[in-house]
Amino acid sequence: MINKPLVSIVVPCYNVEKYVEACISSVILQDYENWECILINDGSKDNTLDLIKxxxxxxxxxxxxxxxxxxLSATRNKGIENANGEFLFFLDSDDILSNDAISTLVSSFQNNDIVTGITTSAAFSNNNNNMTRLSQLLHPKEGTITFENSHFEVLVRTMEIxxxxxxxxxxxxxxxxxxxQLRFKSGILHEDELWFFETMLLAENVKFINKETYFYRIDNQDSITKNVGxxxxxxxxxxxxxxxxxYSQHEQFNIIAKWYSVYIKKIFLDFAVRERSKLSGQIISRLESALKDCYIPLAKENxxxxxxxLYYKTINKLSLKPFSIIExxxxxxxxxxxxKIVNVFKVSYFLK
Structure with missing residues (x-):
């Protein structure tokens, strides 16, 4: 392991005066000392800039x-471009690190491209002084595991479980x-979906560790997860x-890209069905058109x-139908x- 490498912690900040002090304090309290924290005020209209200054x-x-x-994407990209560290770490400005987060991740490094800890969702009260742990975000069942990733094992694991x-x-x-030359795609929400795909597609060695290092705040009512459309x-x-x-025509990546694009379809079709009352007819038409334009039959690779x-091939076929049928x-x-078996049968034979 590199001895005490510099870690660049990138924190985008937008209208987070209620939360940012607790976030930055959790960085300052790290038991690992060789870090820099890059705070980027993204046009906040509240007191965020004064607080971080x-x-x-x-x-x-x-x-x-x-x-x-x-x-968020452009702000994180600015952080990447101004980072001096041997390692990058992204921290959302309403979240909090465990005191040993950075030391735990650095000490776990073994020639990996990416090392990941456990993220726990939490609710905060009493002016951010009390925290209630709720649930952990999905992590490998093994707890600690290293993927050599020569056959896109991380993306396959994501599609599987x-x-x-x-x-x-x-x-x-x-x-x-x-x-x-990895960067976040600007101008969209859910940029993490694409970033995750590209980083896990290209990484040669990815390690997950069985240690809680990050607390994700669920009580921020301004979060995009609270306001959908x-x-x-x-x-x-x-x-x-x-x-x-x-990636679908790329010699090395075409197979995994085709399958993973259906995984993304699964995610947003689930979203569209669940949130249909909040979506306009115009975006549903856009959805139907995009699904047809992006359709690629899935091959017979195991x-x-x-x-x-069976599931992904079924959802891929279903995506060619009008949204009323998809729904x-x-x-x-x-x-x-x-x-579900009956639904597979209907999609495969009756809805051809």
Whole structure:
């Protein structure tokens, strides 16, 4: 392991005066000392900028940048471009680190491109002084495991049983990010979905560790997860389109890209069915058109388990139908009940 490498902690900040002090304090309290914290004010209209500048004036490891409101992707990209560390770490400004988060991740590094800890969702009270743990985001069942990733094992595992596709709480080797010129796609929500796909597609060695290192706040009512609509679905569609455009014809990546694009379809079709009352007819028409334009038949490679192979091929076929039909027959994997088997049969034979 590299001895005490510099870790660049990138924190985008937008209208988070209620939460940012607790976030930055959790960085300052790290038992690992060789870090820099890059705080980027993304056009906040509240007291965020003054608060983060007050930390900069007291702590020389903190650097503050400010800009017009360009969104989360552009803000994180600015952080990448200004990072001096051998490692990158993304921290959302309403979340909190465990005191040993960075030391735990760095000490676990063994020539990996990415190291990931456990993220726990939590609710905070009493002016952020009390925290209630709620649940953990999806993590490998083994707890600690290293994927050599020569056959895209992380993405296959995600399609099989789910791994949470987030950018934060991962220690990225900066050389890996620079080598592949990886950046977040600007102008969309759910940018983490595409970032997760591209980083896990290109990483040669990915490690997950069985240690809680990050607390994800669920009580921020301004979070995009609390306010959904057309823009969410449009962003999901763009993620699918980007994967198809960039990777479906690539000699090395075409098979995994085709299958993973259906995984993305599964996510946003589930969203569209669940949130239909909040979506306009215009975005539903856009959805139907994009699904037809991005349709690629899935080949016969033994990429997934039998049930998931059947499921993804079924959802891919279903995606060619009008949304009213999709809404009627969509179901979540796995195929583990008579009702779901009947739906597979209907999609495969009656809805040709």
């Amino acid at each position: 007050s930390f900069e004036s007291r702590e020389n490891r903190i650097r503050v940048f400010t800009q017009e409101n360009f969104g 789910g791994l949470t596709p987030v950018a934060q709480n991962r220690l990225y080797r900066k050389d890996f990010i620079d080598q592949h 057309d823009r969410n679905l449009e962003s999901y569609i763009q993620v699918m389109e980007e994967i198809i455009k960039k 990429l997934l388990s039998k049930n998931n192979d 009627k027959h969509f179901f979540r994997n796995p195929v583990n009940s008579l009702r």
